[in-house]
Amino acid sequence: MTESIIAALITGGLTLMGVLAANNKQQAITDTKLDELTREVREHNDFARRVPVVEEQIKVMNHRISDLEEYHK
Incomplete structure (x- = not known):
């Protein structure tokens, strides 16, 4: 049971780091466009x-x- 909890925490932590990295990159692109x-x-x-x-x-x-046109007529 504890192995599955540890695996879930590790997976969740890695997923969170991936989401944060992608969000930072997207924010930089948005700032440049703005x-x-x-x-x-x-x-x-x-x-x-x-x-x-x-x-x-x-x-x-x-x-x-x-x-000028009127003057020269």
Whole structure:
């Protein structure tokens, strides 16, 4: 009876160590993916912040071009 209990404890301990090792590896992968996603979101936010500025500059340039076209008619 005690041999089966010892075998079960050893098996359970080895299983627990395997699960913990796999969990640590998976956590590292998740952290890496999360860091990459965070970087991409920051890049997108920077782009989204700059687009209205570029749109305004294009609007001004179009207005100036229109003024020059009218001037040369």
